[in-house]
Amino acid sequence: MMEKLIFGRYIPGHSFIHKLDPRSKLMGAIWFIIIIFLANNWLTYLALTVFVLTAVKLSEINPKFFINGVKPLIWLILFTVILQILFTSGQTIWFRLGPVVISQEGMLNGVFIFMRFVLIIFMSTILTLTTMPLSLTDAIEFLLRPLNAVKVPVHEIALMLSIALRFVPTLMDETEKIMNAQRARGIDFGEGNIYQQMKSIVPLLIPLFVSSFNRAEELATAMEARGYKGGEGRTKYRQLAWENRDTIVMIAFGLLSVGLFLLRT
Amino acid sequence: MDIRFEEVGYTYQPGTPFQSRALFDINLSIKDSSFTALVGHTGSGKSTVLQHLNALKKPTSGQVTIGDRVITNFSEDKGLKSLRKKVGIVFQFPEAQLFEETVGKDIAFGPKNFGLTEEEGLAKARELLPLVGLDESFMERSPFDLSGGQMRRVAIAGVLALEPEVLVLDEPTAGLDPQGRKDVMDMFYNLYKNQGLTVVLVTHQMDDVATYADHMIVLEKGTVMKEGHPRDLFKEAGWLSSMQLGVPSTVRFAHELEEKFQWMFDPLPLTTDELAEQMKEKLADKAGESL
Numbered sequence: 001m002m003e004k005l006i007f008g009r010y011i012p013g014h015s016f017i018h019k020l021d022p023r024s025k026l027m028g029a030i031w032f033i034i035i036i037f038l039a040n041n042w043l044t045y046l047a048l049t050v051f052v053l054t055a056v057k058l059s060e061i062n063p064k065f066f067i068n069g070v071k072p073l074i075w076l077i078l079f080t081v082i083l084q085i086l087f088t089s090g091q092t093i094w095f096r097l098g099p100v101v102i103s104q105e106g107m108l109n110g111v112f113i114f115m116r117f118v119l120i121i122f123m124s125t126i127l128t129l130t131t132m133p134l135s136l137t138d139a140i141e142f143l144l145r146p147l148n149a150v151k152v153p154v155h156e157i158a159l160m161l162s163i164a165l166r167f168v169p170t171l172m173d174e175t176e177k178i179m180n181a182q183r184a185r186g187i188d189f190g191e192g193n194i195y196q197q198m199k200s201i202v203p204l205l206i207p208l209f210v211s212s213f214n215r216a217e218e219l220a221t222a223m224e225a226r227g228y229k230g231g232e233g234r235t236k237y238r239q240l241a242w243e244n245r246d247t248i249v250m251i252a253f254g255l256l257s258v259g260l261f262l263l264r265t
Numbered sequence: 266m267d268i269r270f271e272e273v274g275y276t277y278q279p280g281t282p283f284q285s286r287a288l289f290d291i292n293l294s295i296k297d298s299s300f301t302a303l304v305g306h307t308g309s310g311k312s313t314v315l316q317h318l319n320a321l322k323k324p325t326s327g328q329v330t331i332g333d334r335v336i337t338n339f340s341e342d343k344g345l346k347s348l349r350k351k352v353g354i355v356f357q358f359p360e361a362q363l364f365e366e367t368v369g370k371d372i373a374f375g376p377k378n379f380g381l382t383e384e385e386g387l388a389k390a391r392e393l394l395p396l397v398g399l400d401e402s403f404m405e406r407s408p409f410d411l412s413g414g415q416m417r418r419v420a421i422a423g424v425l426a427l428e429p430e431v432l433v434l435d436e437p438t439a440g441l442d443p444q445g446r447k448d449v450m451d452m453f454y455n456l457y458k459n460q461g462l463t464v465v466l467v468t469h470q471m472d473d474v475a476t477y478a479d480h481m482i483v484l485e486k487g488t489v490m491k492e493g494h495p496r497d498l499f500k501e502a503g504w505l506s507s508m509q510l511g512v513p514s515t516v517r518f519a520h521e522l523e524e525k526f527q528w529m530f531d532p533l534p535l536t537t538d539e540l541a542e543q544m545k546e547k548l549a550d551k552a553g554e555s556l
Contacts, residue, residue, distance in 0.1 A: 185427065
């Protein structure tokens with residue numbers, strides 16, 4: 001199952017979006033999630049859709065992969081949409097059965113919520129597919145920097161984030177290896193009743209934790225041996241550079257926001 | 266138990282941007298009671314082949330026959346358990362699979378999964394400890410208190426406890442000291458000799474291949490390049506190095522002697538003993554000539 005998960009992985013490329021500064025991409029994606037709640041009619045949703053599809057086009061990534069990204073969440077989305085359709089009351093009622101009401105407004109709401117989900121997933125997929133996890137942590141560190149003033153350990157948070165991201169694939173490999181080893185010893189993962197399934201997780205979790213402890217200790221030793229003493233007085237190898245195209249993207253987001261304000265009812 | 270691969274292909278993550286083909290139409294067979302060495306450069310597909318041997322992976326094309334079971338892409342996952350009991354795999358760095366509170370329980374874990382009682386499993390563990398070079402005092406110790414080499418032995422005992430008919434070893438001696446290496450390999454060899462076990466060894470150690478294996482399969486970029494007796498394959502040192510593989514130290518030394526003294530070694534010596542024997546003969550001849 002893990003193999004099919006597209007969301008949250010990086011595809012190398014040289015498109016316009018790939019070359020953007022991670023800060024502009026991150027701010028854009030967050031801003032997008034905020035302004036999507038401004039949309040409340042067909043025109044605004046149309047504007048958002050055109051915006052997202054343009055971004056997909058600019059990222060030069062096969063659109064199929066975006067649809068694959070939605071697939072794992074499709075049941076959650078449909079569940080929400082159906083609840084929305086069944087329990088929104090409205091003026092034009094098409095069908096009624098006890099508390100269950102299908103109205104035109106409910107239908108419309110359902111469609112809008114569906115679009116909202118899909119657009120947000122598309123937007124965040126663009127962000128993760130075109131940005132290296134490490135650049136993303138650099139961007140987070142930069143954007144959190146003002147919090148230093150209120151004694152938030154921004155450097156430490158960024159360090160933990162980048163180490164965590166770096167070890168996600170390693171731990172995934174490790175999980176797969178241990179799973180295989182235990183399967184070879186006669187464990188059936190994901191079979192039997194809930195109690196049996198939970199029990200079968202133990203031979204996977206304990207070795208994973210043990211190896212994480214060992215790994216952490218080795219990593220800390222190696223970092224100290226290389227002279228790491230904390231954030232104070234460090235320089236940066238990867239410098240973030242804001243360029244014209246980033247300003248253009250910010251302007252595009254600004255125009256979109258203004259447009260939404262004007263078009264919403 | 267025979268294992269046969271017919272036109273086996275395997276693709277990782279098909280239908281995603283990360284899709285990559287690991288195996289291309291592989292045909293090979295591992296005969297009952299043989300000692301097969303699977304060698305190849307890193308990334309040649311050895312580990313993928315290995316995971317097909319007990320159906321941890323199913324081929325995306327072609328079919329694998331394990332004993333009387335045929336595994337294809339469409340095979341169901343049901344009933345693979347009995348297969349896994351027959352084909353035991355010792356993965357690379359198997360010490361990572363230990364998890365129970367005591368060594369005894371950990372070794373008994375596999376047998377218990379295949380229906381033995383706790384007592385029977387523990388009895389088996391007690392039986393196996395001396396075989397892997399540990400004594401009974403280890404039964405009650407926590408596996409996490411042991412040294413790396415001892416953990417490795419416990420993990421190997423945990424696989425042997427399944428009493429497999431085929432034993433698959435993925436670099437079982439990686440990271441061990443020279444004595445530990447020899448002990449572990451000799452133990453596997455004795456199992457093969459005395460109990461008629463079929464052994465499949467994946468390794469980079471050509472000396473081990475020369476000393477123990479009677480069949481050798483060379484993989485490169487997901488295809489089988491050559492297979493045969495190690496003695497025949499090691500004759501082609503140039504070809505092997507083009508596969509980024511070496512020859513055993515005895516063979517290298519024999520080649521140097523051939524070049525320097527125009528000696529011809531026939532058959533090609535694979536172990537130090539064989540080499541010494543042939544050198545003795547050659548030197549005796551020489552002494553005879555000069556008299």
